Amino acid sequence: MTPPDLATAVAAAAGGAPAAPIRAALVGNPNSGKTAMFNALTGSRQKVANYAGVTVERKEGHLIAPDGRRISILDLPGTYSLRARSPDEVVTRDAVLGRLAGETPPDVVVLIADATNLRLVMRLALELRDVGRPAVLALNMIDIATRQGLEIDATRLAIELSMPVVTTVATRKRGIDELVIQIEAQAANSATAPADTWTEPSAAALRALHREAERILKACVLPPRRPDTFTGKLDSVLLHPVAGIGVLLVVLFLMFQAVFAWAAPLMDLSNAGFEALGAVMGNLMPDGLLKSLITDGIIAGVGSVVVFLPQIVILFLFIILLEDFGYMARAAFLLDKIMGGAGLHGRAFIPLLSSFACAIPGIMATRVIDNKRDRLTTILVAPLMTCSARIPVYTLIISAFIPRQQVWGVLSLQGLIFFGLYAAGLISALVVAWLVRKVFWRGAAEPFLMELPAYKIPDPMNVARNVLQRAQIFLQRAGTIILSMMILIWFLCTFPGAPAGAVGPAIDYSFAGMIGHAIQPVLAPIGFNWQMSVALIPGMAAREVAVGALGTVYAVAGADTSVLGASLAHQWSLASALAFLAWYVFAPQCASTLGVVKRETNSWRWPIIMFCYMTGLAYVASLIVYQTAVAMGAG
Amino acid sequence: MDPVRRIADTDLDGPLETITLVSLADGRRGFSGYIASVDAHAPVPGGLAAHELERRLLEMGFVEGARIEILHEGFIGRDPICVKLDDMRVALRRRDARGVMVRPDAAQ
Numbered sequence: 001m002t003p004p005d006l007a008t009a010v011a012a013a014a015g016g017a018p019a020a021p022i023r024a025a026l027v028g029n030p031n032s033g034k035t036a037m038f039n040a041l042t043g044s045r046q047k048v049a050n051y052a053g054v055t056v057e058r059k060e061g062h063l064i065a066p067d068g069r070r071i072s073i074l075d076l077p078g079t080y081s082l083r084a085r086s087p088d089e090v091v092t093r094d095a096v097l098g099r100l101a102g103e104t105p106p107d108v109v110v111l112i113a114d115a116t117n118l119r120l121v122m123r124l125a126l127e128l129r130d131v132g133r134p135a136v137l138a139l140n141m142i143d144i145a146t147r148q149g150l151e152i153d154a155t156r157l158a159i160e161l162s163m164p165v166v167t168t169v170a171t172r173k174r175g176i177d178e179l180v181i182q183i184e185a186q187a188a189n190s191a192t193a194p195a196d197t198w199t200e201p202s203a204a205a206l207r208a209l210h211r212e213a214e215r216i217l218k219a220c221v222l223p224p225r226r227p228d229t230f231t232g233k234l235d236s237v238l239l240h241p242v243a244g245i246g247v248l249l250v251v252l253f254l255m256f257q258a259v260f261a262w263a264a265p266l267m268d269l270s271n272a273g274f275e276a277l278g279a280v281m282g283n284l285m286p287d288g289l290l291k292s293l294i295t296d297g298i299i300a301g302v303g304s305v306v307v308f309l310p311q312i313v314i315l316f317l318f319i320i321l322l323e324d325f326g327y328m329a330r331a332a333f334l335l336d337k338i339m340g341g342a343g344l345h346g347r348a349f350i351p352l353l354s355s356f357a358c359a360i361p362g363i364m365a366t367r368v369i370d371n372k373r374d375r376l377t378t379i380l381v382a383p384l385m386t387c388s389a390r391i392p393v394y395t396l397i398i399s400a401f402i403p404r405q406q407v408w409g410v411l412s413l414q415g416l417i418f419f420g421l422y423a424a425g426l427i428s429a430l431v432v433a434w435l436v437r438k439v440f441w442r443g444a445a446e447p448f449l450m451e452l453p454a455y456k457i458p459d460p461m462n463v464a465r466n467v468l469q470r471a472q473i474f475l476q477r478a479g480t481i482i483l484s485m486m487i488l489i490w491f492l493c494t495f496p497g498a499p500a501g502a503v504g505p506a507i508d509y510s511f512a513g514m515i516g517h518a519i520q521p522v523l524a525p526i527g528f529n530w531q532m533s534v535a536l537i538p539g540m541a542a543r544e545v546a547v548g549a550l551g552t553v554y555a556v557a558g559a560d561t562s563v564l565g566a567s568l569a570h571q572w573s574l575a576s577a578l579a580f581l582a583w584y585v586f587a588p589q590c591a592s593t594l595g596v597v598k599r600e601t602n603s604w605r606w607p608i609i610m611f612c613y614m615t616g617l618a619y620v621a622s623l624i625v626y627q628t629a630v631a632m633g634a635g
Numbered sequence: 636m637d638p639v640r641r642i643a644d645t646d647l648d649g650p651l652e653t654i655t656l657v658s659l660a661d662g663r664r665g666f667s668g669y670i671a672s673v674d675a676h677a678p679v680p681g682g683l684a685a686h687e688l689e690r691r692l693l694e695m696g697f698v699e700g701a702r703i704e705i706l707h708e709g710f711i712g713r714d715p716i717c718v719k720l721d722d723m724r725v726a727l728r729r730r731d732a733r734g735v736m737v738r739p740d741a742a743q
Binding site for chain 2: 119207
């Protein structure tokens with residue numbers, strides 16, 4: 001029976017009527033191109049959520065087969081074995097075995113294999129074969145395998161593994177139709193799948209599986225005639241003890257310069273757009289509360305946050321490119337000793353680097369660390385990494401207070417200060433991690449055992465899709481939390497209004513003014529005025545909100561709104577501005593982070609510890625910065 | 636010459652054809668051979684149980700008979716190491732590699 005006949009037969013067997021949707025789950029080793037396959041299968045029909053009860057990211061999409069049948073695709077976390085070692089891998093195992101609470105067991109398991117690297121995935125294939133659920137093996141990146149002169153006997157492989165084998169190139173959408181046909185064909189066997197009798201394999205069982213995998217590989221695969229030598233050559237530079245570290249520092253430094261410099265034209269454009277919008281709305285609407293809400297609250301508030309989207313996109317672009325290129329694992333290798341010295345796992349580098357974008361995905365990414373103590377340590381320090389939400393705050397203060405001048409003729413002073421703030425976050429994270437390991441926990445960490453994938457040219461479509469997905473998540477945050485916070489602060493700043501015949505700006509009489517004045521004495525030693533104190537309160541919702549809050553506070557107070565920075569430069573001393581920067585390096589100004597920590601650790605204990613230590617650190621740091629700056633005459 | 640290398644040399648140059656196994660943890664850059672055994676070995680007291688580390692090593696492809704070569708060493712204390720394991724590259728710390736016993740190539 002030829003494949004299309006098979007598909008028709010399946011459709012006919014289902015009674016001609018629209019057949020029940022098929023549920024397929026993607027399984028594979030890390031770096032097997034599983035995400036690219038998910039994108040190739042589902043296109044933009046994707047939904048990102050969480051699994052019920054756990055915080056593992058759940059990616060589901062769907063496609064319509066040529067015969068009109070709906071196939072939903074679940075992208076499971078990457079794994080080397082069904083013997084799960086982390087919460088992510090537990091999800092994969094339980095989903096494959098049909099044990100996952102709240103999930104319908106998949107009809108078909110689709111195993112995605114990197115055709116150029118079959119050894120480990122072959123053992124996983126044998127594990128899946130023994131489970132006995134309907135499965136399909138996709139030999140992905142078959143183009144690279146062919147180029148290397150690697151020959152795979154797919155027919156023999158299918159017999160050995162008792163599952164259909166298709167060859168695919170996910171990034172070029174090659175072999176996808178055939179894969180869909182096989183998924184449909186295998187789904188017909190779903191009802192007769194054996195009961196779940198899986199148990200964890202022993203070391204002896206693993207050795208036996210390895211021998212079996214080795215035998216199958218010898219029988220079905222001819223080693224490449226032109227093996228990849230590029231990876232080895234590049235590694236001899238990128239993993240070199242001196243050159244490798246040099247490249248790593250250049251990459252990281254370039255990333256921060258790019259975030260600061262490349263985004264500038266786009267940010268100027270966005271700024272101008274929101275200002276024009278505010279002016280248009282201001283002219284169209286009659287004076288009053290509604291106009292104030294829309295121009296001062298919504299447009300000024302959200303505009304001053306959305307404007308930083310270019311920086312977030314550039315940062316994620318770097319992270320995703322480095323990940324897809326295969327450099328992330330190398331960076332983890334280079335940094336393992338430093339991380340290990342601070343009591344962190346080499347793999348903690350990935351959650352911590354993600355925390356440069358946002359602590360929330362960073363804290364969620366700590367699930368790649370199996371050991372609970374290693375994970376908790378990483379979670380505790382992740383918010384110290386400079387997240388993208390700090391960028392708006394840093395940018396605002398730096399461009400207002402630090403002169404636009406060159407250092408040593410090439411580096412911008414502003415960029416240098418920016419880099420310094422990043423470094424302060426990173427170093428403090430390492431010191432805190434070290435202290436946590438010394439004070440709270442002594443003893444060994446998890447083994448550092450990581451595959452270094454072959455280098456691959458990132459696929460532009462996949463990179464674009466992933467960057468857009470991250471940008472969308474950021475904007476959703478800006479659109480929900482931030483907008484509602486902007487309206488709340490506008491309310492706090494507007495009501496109650498100033499009494500008749502009052503002297504001074506109206507905001508002095510509002511709730512925000514009252515709160516700001518109430519906590520200001522505590523913050524006076526670190527140089528905060530009451531407007532800054534007010535900005536910290538809505539700033540708890542998200543760090544970037546402080547920018548909108550300052551904008552609203554000063555806009556409502558009647559200061560010059562056209563350039564918030566200029567207004568701040570006028571009203572703050574340099575010492576206060578520097579103390580504000582220091583505060584934002586350390587302070588736990590993000591309720592969402594604390595909420596995620598609660599969820600990840602399943603206890604209020606850790607978010608409370610995090611809040612206390614970070615606030616303490618922020619206060620002490622700001623105090624030192626402010627008092628030093630005042631002593632040097634910047635007060 | 637470092638002590639580890641000297642021990643290996645002495646043993647291999649000796650008149651008796653005894654097979655000397657060297658722990659992967661003691662190999663230097665360029666060290667190569669075949670994995671002779673993967674033993675349960677607890678890296679540090681209080682850490683991962685020995686049999687768990689053994690299974691993780693097996694799952695990553697550190698299995699008897701596999702071809703192994705140390706490609707790169709970290710810049711602090713030559714740790715961690717990057718090894719070529721059959722046709723894959725794997726990074727690991729020396730203390731976790733302690734239980735991987737290698738039959739070195741004759742030239743070494």
